[in-house]
Amino acid sequence: MAKGEQTRQFIIEKAAPIFNTKGIAATSMSDIMEVTKLSKGSMYVHFENKEVLACAAVDHNMGMLNRKLQGALSQCKTSKEQLFAYIDFFSDPTHPPVTGGCPLLNFGTEADDTNPVVKEKVNSGIKQGQKLLSGIIEKGIANQEFKSDWKAGDFATILFAMLEGGHLMSRVAGKNDTMKIISNTLKNLIEQNSI
Known part of the structure; x- marks a missing residue:
């Protein structure tokens, strides 16, 4: 990797947790300069403005989340184990897999109302998450782990939405009680659709 690309990656890695914790609007270039120890001029050599850096930070945070999730799922032998591992991966919002919480x-x-580029990145991430879950369920149906009439797409949407909602509620409350209820409910629904 060329020195310029190394510096660019260094900036992204340092900026990503700040953007994910403070938000794009509340993060200043001064915040990034403080953690990178780089001058404003150096920052602008690699990123034409804060929005470009923010988009790179969004990609980085979502990529990190996906890599960690794939690592957890790769340890599983069955589709049911994968669904449980997916739920467990997100079950402790007070100690999230990515600094700052779910990107x-x-x-x-x-x-959603302010940045169409980031909105589309997030929308794409949501669709990928639902597709992943739906694919796990469909594979489980094909392997006769799950009932053949289980609607994979519907449950993928429910699982995804419940975990995201539980994440929000738990982060705001500062405890995981809500997520424990949601995790148990989702696992019970999976059991009910298992053969």
């Missing part, structure tokens, strides 16, 4: 929730909430 889909954080950036989606901020960008």
Whole structure:
């Protein structure tokens, strides 16, 4: 990797947790300069403005979340184990897998009315998450782990939405009681659709 690309990646890695924690609007270039120890001129050599850096930070946070999730799912042998691992991966919002919490929730909430580029990135991430879950269920149906009439797409949407809602409620409350209820409910629904 060339030195310029290394510096660019360094800036993204340092900026990503700040954007995910404070939000795009509340994060200043001064915040990024403080953690990178780079001058404003150096920052603007690599990123033409804060919005460009923010988009790179969104991609970085979502990519990190996806890599960690894929690592957890790759340890599973069955589709049922994968669904349970997916739920468990998100079950402790007070100690999230990505600093600052779920980037889909954080950036989606901020960008839905203000930033169409980030909004589309988040929307794409949501669709990928639902597609992943739906694919796991469909594979489980094909392997006769789950009932053949289980609607994979519907349950993928329910699971995804309940975890995101639970994440929000738990982060705001500062405790995981809500997420425990949601996790148990989702696992019971999976059991009810298992053969």
